[in-house]
Amino acid sequence: MIELNNVAYSYGGGELLSEIDLTIQPGDFYFLTGPSGAGKTTFLKLCYGDLTPTAGEARLFGQDVRTMDRDAHAMTRRRIGVVHQDCDFLDHLPLADNVALPLTVSDRNDLEQVANLKELLSWVGLKQRAKALPPELSGGERQRAALARAVIMSPDLVLADEPTGNVDWEMSQRLLQLLIELNKMGKTVIIATHDMNLIRAAKAKVQARVLRIANRHVQLAGADL
Numbered sequence: 616m617i618e619l620n621n622v623a624y625s626y627g628g629g630e631l632l633s634e635i636d637l638t639i640q641p642g643d644f645y646f647l648t649g650p651s652g653a654g655k656t657t658f659l660k661l662c663y664g665d666l667t668p669t670a671g672e673a674r675l676f677g678q679d680v681r682t683m684d685r686d687a688h689a690m691t692r693r694r695i696g697v698v699h700q701d702c703d704f705l706d707h708l709p710l711a712d713n714v715a716l717p718l719t720v721s722d723r724n725d726l727e728q729v730a731n732l733k734e735l736l737s738w739v740g741l742k743q744r745a746k747a748l749p750p751e752l753s754g755g756e757r758q759r760a761a762l763a764r765a766v767i768m769s770p771d772l773v774l775a776d777e778p779t780g781n782v783d784w785e786m787s788q789r790l791l792q793l794l795i796e797l798n799k800m801g802k803t804v805i806i807a808t809h810d811m812n813l814i815r816a817a818k819a820k821v822q823a824r825v826l827r828i829a830n831r832h833v834q835l836a837g838a839d840l
């Protein structure tokens with residue numbers, strides 16, 4: 616699903632990430648951790664083809680990111696749902712329309728998809744908030760809406776960048792449960808987080824592996840978390 620072979624990334628200064636060798640298989644559940652500024656968001660961007668490695672090879676769904684044309688990029692991106700760290704929404708659009716934006720953009724606003732939208736809003740517990748505008752939402756509601764928007768196109772891979780930032784423990788458990796349910800439905804999940812308690816809680820429920828970024832390298836952490 617994702618293959619990184621000796622990948623490095625630099626924004627122009629020295630290398631931020633170096634010598635990454637990693638294969639993510641369908642159905643895997645990973646956490647990605649490391650200090651602030653270590654490169655977690657950058658790593659996720661390499662995983663969804665938003666960034667091209669400055670050295671080495673990244674293959675997404677079998678295709679080399681360097682040689683993908685625009686159509687291949689678009690097809691690949693459709694298979695990946697991203698929950699961005701800042702949960703940006705269009706403030707003038709109701710929550711349901713914000714969640715449905717990926718459908719609107721890809722011209723898939725048919726009846727079946729509208730039914731899926733309702734189901735999805737119930738799944739994240741936001742059915743009653745469908746008409747609310749983004750500025751009226753709580754932090755937890757925003758995070759759940761961002762997750763719903765990321766999965767509305769039914770992606771194979773879900774990448775979540777600090778999906779439980781700015782929410783209390785109870786809400787972070789609820790979000791975690793949604794991500795675990797997605798994984799049980801067969802989706803591959805990668806979650807970037809600082810929250811070691813969240814990782815411990817997940818490990819009791821799902822077979823999760825932990826990647827740690829340290830000194831520019833991405834390494835699989837041991838079981839001693």
Ligand SMILES: Nc1ncnc2c1ncn2[C@@H]1O[C@H](COP(=O)(O)OP(=O)(O)OP(=O)(O)O)[C@@H](O)[C@H]1O
Pocket residue numbers: 626631649650651652653654655656657658
């Ligand atoms: N577009 C960019 N241009 C230049 N430098 C960047 C760019 N994006 C990120 N960086 C730098 O790369 C480093 C890693 O950033 P990144 O956001 O990947 O880290 P992170 O581990 O996700 O951090 P955090 O936990 O604080 O979100 C930081 O020093 C950041 O300032």
